[in-house]
Each structure stands twice: as structure tokens, then as C-alpha cells.
Amino acid sequence: MNKKTIIHASDKMALKLKALAKExxxxxxxxxxxxxxxxxxxxxxAVTAKKxxxxxxxxxxxxxxxxxxxxxxAVIAKExxxxxxxxxxxxxxxxxxxxxxxxxxxxxxxxxxxxxxxxxxxxxxxVIRNSIYFLNMKFKESIDEKVKKHMDILETExxxxxxxxxxxxxxxxxxxxxxxxxxxxxxxxxxxSKASITETVKVQTDLGENLPTLNIDRAQIGQxxxxxxxxxxxxxPEGGELRVTTSQTDSFISIAFKDTGVGIPKENxxxxxxxxxxxxxxxxxxxLSACQNIISAHQGKIEFESKENQGTIFTVTLPIHKNY
Ligand code: ADP
Ligand code: MG
Numbered sequence: 001m002n003k004k005t006i007i008h009a010s011d012k013m014a015l016k017l018k019a020l021a022k023e024x025x026x027x028x029x030x031x032x033x034x035x036x037x038x039x040x041x042x043x044x045x046a047v048t049a050k051k052x053x054x055x056x057x058x059x060x061x062x063x064x065x066x067x068x069x070x071x072x073x074a075v076i077a078k079e080x081x082x083x084x085x086x087x088x089x090x091x092x093x094x095x096x097x098x099x100x101x102x103x104x105x106x107x108x109x110x111x112x113x114x115x116x117x118x119x120x121x122x123x124x125x126x127v128i129r130n131s132i133y134f135l136n137m138k139f140k141e142s143i144d145e146k147v148k149k150h151m152d153i154l155e156t157e158x159x160x161x162x163x164x165x166x167x168x169x170x171x172x173x174x175x176x177x178x179x180x181x182x183x184x185x186x187x188x189x190x191x192x193s194k195a196s197i198t199e200t201v202k203v204q205t206d207l208g209e210n211l212p213t214l215n216i217d218r219a220q221i222g223q224x225x226x227x228x229x230x231x232x233x234x235x236x237p238e239g240g241e242l243r244v245t246t247s248q249t250d251s252f253i254s255i256a257f258k259d260t261g262v263g264i265p266k267e268n269x270x271x272x273x274x275x276x277x278x279x280x281x282x283x284x285x286x287x288l289s290a291c292q293n294i295i296s297a298h299q300g301k302i303e304f305e306s307k308e309n310q311g312t313i314f315t316v317t318l319p320i321h322k323n324y
Contacts, residue, residue: 099274103289106275107172110286114172117165125165129158164284170223171275171286177217177297184214184221184253184318185246191225192244200239208247212320220294221318224302227287228257228314234280235261235312248320256315263308272304291316298322 132154136143143151185207197203232242240260247254264272271277273292278285288302295302299322306312 103273103275107289110168110275111172114165114168118169122162122165125158125162129155132158167284167286171290174220174290174293174297177220177294179215179217181213182216182218182221184211184216184255187216187218187222188225188244188246188255191222191229194226195229195233197229197233197242198236198239201233201236202239202241204241204243206243206245208245208253211246211248211253214253214318214320215322216298216318217294221298224291224294224316225255225257227291228316231287232257232259232261232312232314235259235263237262240311251320252317253320254315254317256313258311258313260311263310263312264304264306265308269306 132151136151139147188205188207192203192205229242229244236242236259241258243256243258245254245256245258247256268277268279273288274285275289276285277289291302295316295318298318300316300318302314302316304312304314
């Protein structure tokens with residue numbers, strides 16, 4: 001190898017080295033750029049993460065606020081429900097006192113009417129009855145069958161009219177109970193024996209044994225039982241069964257009258273104890289109203305349950321001891 005060749009080779013080497021150095025420098029620069037880019041990306045990611053965390057926190061706060069709001073709403077809803085319930089109770093009470101007032105007004109009007117009927121109608125009825133008696137006596141021998149028949153009709157109708165007046169008067173003049181010791185089964189039996197029970201109605205009694213005596217107005221409670229019994233019989237025009245049960249529960253005695261009659265339609269349930277409410281052509285509609293007055297004067301209760309076309313059960317509950 002001559003000198004020239006050596007120089008040439010070293011030049012070549014130098015060039016190669018230079019090229020290598022440049023390449024290295026490029027790689028370094030690229031690495032720096034990539035590192036910078038990575039750093040930027042990391043920063044950006046950190047920012048995003050922070051934003052995400054902020055959003056998460058805000059969401060948590062909003063969720064908590066929503067939870068509190070839901071709780072508050074639930075409280076308000078409960079308060080509203082309470083108010084609604086109280087309002088319903090008040091409305092019901094209002095309706096009851098309005099009904100009671102209407103009942104009292106009606107009773108006062110009936111009382112007035114009863115007074116008028118007692119004087120102005122009962123007296124002429126008595127006069128007519130006397131005249132019939134006189135005519136019957138006068139023409140006893142000569143009276144013909146047709147006239148006799150009409151005389152009898154007159155008499156029957158006068159008795160019917162007089163009965164209506166008595167019922168109204170009795171109702172209007174219900175006195176405070178005059179209390180005596182009484183055996184309730186005896187009162188039930190007397191009422192049943194007085195009732196005009198149709199042949200097709202079967203009567204069953206299931207009277208509790210060893211019931212304590214009650215301090216009651218025998219006549220008034222007897223009238224209550226009679227009214228309930230006649231209603232039961234009238235509810236069974238095709239016949240049926242009337243079952244009377246007496247029993248004791250704690251400090252109360254119950255007297256139940258169960259019939260297998262026509263029952264009470266839903267629309268009449270609220271009207272039953274209203275004076276003058278009747279579904280009968282010849283009904284006065286005073287019976288149950290009178291019963292209620294008498295039973296409440298005895299600090300008792302009168303209730304009923306009914307199924308249309310199946311029957312009705314009226315239950316009177318009387319306290320064994322009264323609180324005076
Ligand atoms: P009245 O017998 O003069 O109609 P009440 O006050 O005794 O008057 O009864 C009122 C109404 O209640 C009756 O007209 C009838 O419609 C109904 N009622 C009472 N008791 C019964 C019963 N046991 N079964 C069906 N309806 C009844
Ligand atoms: Mg009646």
C-alpha cells in the first residue's frame with residue numbers, strides 16, 4: 001500500500017465516522033423530540049385525569065345533592081299524605097256532624113208534626129170511631145151485609161191510621177231510658193212472642209247461657225228488638241229464617257238478628273238510620289232511627305252487615321256497666 005492509498009483510506013474512514021456521528025446526532029435529536037412529545041402527552045394525560053377527577057367529584061356532589069333532594073321530596077310527600085289523611089278525617093267528621101244536624105232538624109220537624117197529628121187527627125178519628133159504634137148499635141138488627149162490610153172496612157182503616165199516629169208519637173216522644181235490671185234473653189223472647197211472624201219464616205234462637213243482667217229500659221230495648229224483628233220479617237216476603245243470638249264479649253252483650261231476606265243495596269247503606277227513609281210502600285221509615293236513639297241513650301251500638309239477595313244481620317251491642 002503506498003502512502004496515497006493510505007491517506008485515501010483514512011479520508012474514507014473519516015467521512016464514515018462523520019456520517020456515523022451525524023446519524024447518532026439525528027437519533028439523539030429524535031429521541032429528545034420523542035421524549036419531549038412523551039412529556040407533553042404525559043402532561044396532557046395528567047390534565048385529562050385531573051379533569052376526569054374533577055368531573056367525578058362534581059358528579060359525586062351532584063349525586064349527594066340529588067339524594068338529599070329526593071329525601072326532602074320524600075319528607076314533603078309524607079307531609080302531604082299526612083295532610084291529605086287529616087283532611088279526609090276532617091271531611092268525614094264534618095259530613096257526620098252535618099248528617100247529625102240534618103237528622104236532628106228532621107227529628108224536630110217530625111216532633112212538631114207528631115204533636116199536630118196527635119191533636120188534630122186523632123180526635124176526629126175517635127169521633128168517627130164512636131159514630132161507627134153508634135151506627136152499628138142503632139142498626140144492629142136491620143143492617144144488610146154490604147153496609148156491614150163497609151163498616152168493618154172503616155173500622156180497620158181507622159185502627160191502621162191510629163197505629164201510624166201512635167208510631168210517630170212514640171218516636172217523637174222517646175223519653176230518657178228508665179233503667180232497671182233485666183235479663184236480656186227474656187227481653188228477646190218477649191219481643192219474639194209479640195211479633196207477627198209469617199208462617200213461612202222459621203225462627204231460631206241461640207241464647208247465651210249465664211249472661212249477666214243488664215241495667216236497661218226494658219220497654220225501650222224491647223221496642224228496638226221488635227222493630228228489628230219486623231224489618232227482618234218484612235225483608236223475607238217469600239219466607240226464610242230469622243236467627244237470634246245473644247252472647248257476651250268482654251264487658252259487652254251482643255244481640256244479633258240474622259235474616260235470609262232481600263238484603264240492603266249499597267246505595268241505601270248510608271241512609272238506613274235517617275228518619276223517614278223507607279223502601280216500603282207503607283213504611284214510615286222511623287223504626288231504625290228510633291232504635292238508634294234508644295241504643296245510643298243506653299251507650300250501646302247498633303250495626304248491620306248485609307249482602308243483597310242473601311240477607312242481613314243487625315247487631316245491637318250493650319255495655320254491661322255504664323259510665324255515668
Ligand atoms: P220502615 O221499616 O218503616 O221502612 P225502618 O227505619 O225500620 O223503616 O227501616 C228503614 C229501611 O231499612 C227499610 O225500609 C228497609 O229498606 C231497610 N231495612 C231495614 N231492615 C232491613 C232488613 N233486615 N233487610 C233489608 N232491609 C232492611
Ligand atoms: Mg221498620
